Amino acid sequence: MNKQATILIADDDADDRFLLQSVFDDCGLVNPTVYVKDGLELIEYIRQSNNEYSVGLILLDLNMPRMDGREVLRILKSEPHLRKIPVVVLTTSKSEQDINDCYELGANCYIAKPSSFDVFNDTISTLIKFWVKVSQLPVVPEAARFLN
């Protein structure tokens, strides 16, 4: 990953998008962020971006109009060149059914939005810092085989 990978965020709630960006700003994220309002927009964006490495991380809400997070996961994980983009499900639902479903559909991580902003802040910044570090690691040829 030579250039700065994009973080793609799908959330239909404008407030949540604002809060997320506020957390990103606080933790000093330099990567570009792109916001979409539902699953269809997400799929459309990801298909139009020429470089397959341009999206480095997807933060996905579950319940969205038009196309929900489950459907997005189903599509992403069924296409070989999209499958390796890590998807973090970020939703208000705490139901075990949703958690199990998402992992079964291939989600890489499931985060239930904490009701406390402080906790939310900590969780998201930890995740982002970790992802930034991982994405900056040089790609080892042996590992790349597994990634594909």
Place this chain on the structure above:
Amino acid sequence: MILRNALLGIFLAMGVSLAMLVFLSWLAYDRSVESNNRTQSVNHTYRVRLKNKDILATINTIETGERGYLLTKDEKYLQPYGEGRSSMKGILRSMELLVRDSPRQQKRVDSIKKEISRRITLIEFNIERTRNGYGIDTVKLSDGKNHMENIRSLCKELDNEERELLTYRSILQKEADENTNFFLLLLSAVSLAFLLVFFRLLYIELRRRIAFQKTLEEKLTDLERANAELEQFAYVASHDLQEPLRKIRAFGERLKMKQNDLLTEDGKTTLLKINQSAIRMQQLIDDLLMFSRTANLRERIFEEVNLNSVFRDVKGELNDLIEQKKVTIISEVLPTVQGIEFQLFQLFNNLISNAIKYSKANTPPIIEIDCQKVNGSELPNLGDIQKDNIYHRISFMDNGIGFDPIYSEKIFIIFQRLHNRSEYEGTGIGLALCRRIATNHNGFIVAEAKPNQEGSIFHVYLPT
């Protein structure tokens, strides 16, 4: 009680009409047997009278044969005489058999037999005389006439007696028939009346049941609708209500994080209150959700739950609190019940933590749990049928601050609290949840305040 009485009435009416029907059948049978007997005796009378006529006819035949021979000395007249003599024996024997049952008639038959044998001896003598060429002995002839008259009068007597007997029996039968008929009719009417009463009772009871079932089904529909609405509400509470609340918290906390230093002291306090209230509302919504999930009937799958291990688990869960507050908990051996283990755990947990929470300052809490089997009649507002049920009564007794007895029902209402939040924490869901759980298990929970504020007792009733 009304239900039982109706049932008893039905059984009684059925029993009586059944008994009457049995009696009626027996009576009808008895009557037919008797009537058969009477017919047989009438037959018997006719047979005796017929036999009687046979005797007379036969002796006449014999005499006619004798006369013919005496007048003509022609042997051909002796043929009916011989035939008559030989058949007479059989006739007399069967006559004797027929009158075996009546000594009087027997005596008559004996006399007839003797007269006939005398008469026949005379006839034999007369025939012998004529055969040997002598003339007719007029004295013997007159003797024979006498014998014949005796025979005729005896036969007449016998016949008269039989005729009288027949008349007497007919009258008797007629009377008896009339009596029996009347009695049968009466009995039929009475048992019909009983049957009608029985059917009427059954009909009323059935109508009542149908009405009752209708009410029950309507209630069930209402309940299902209410339950669906509750679930709908739970969903709305979980999603639509929590969503804006989460925002209030997020923006409130964000404001505090970013701008707290810029705020005046008053602004800071106001923001703190806003954030605290939001947190509290979150707790309430979470509790409400838990409560509605506990009320969800669809998740009710009962299994055997040993309450001793539930108690042990709860003690383990509260271990830190128990040590910290120096709590003594004593429990009797508890039963195994049918239930939802997780909910029973919650029930024990809530009751025991309540007892610890509302303990008196400076007095180490002592919690005693005892268990007894009791009758449902101990509980107020219980249906008739439930009153006979046997319940495990598990009582949680503490030495805490107790409560005013007038609140003994109010404390089970959701979000009802008797104390200020600054004194004791909580949302007021605990006991409401306990009642919900007890209800889920077809049981009950009631609270009792010990006198002189020496603590409280919570009785949990679970079906055996």
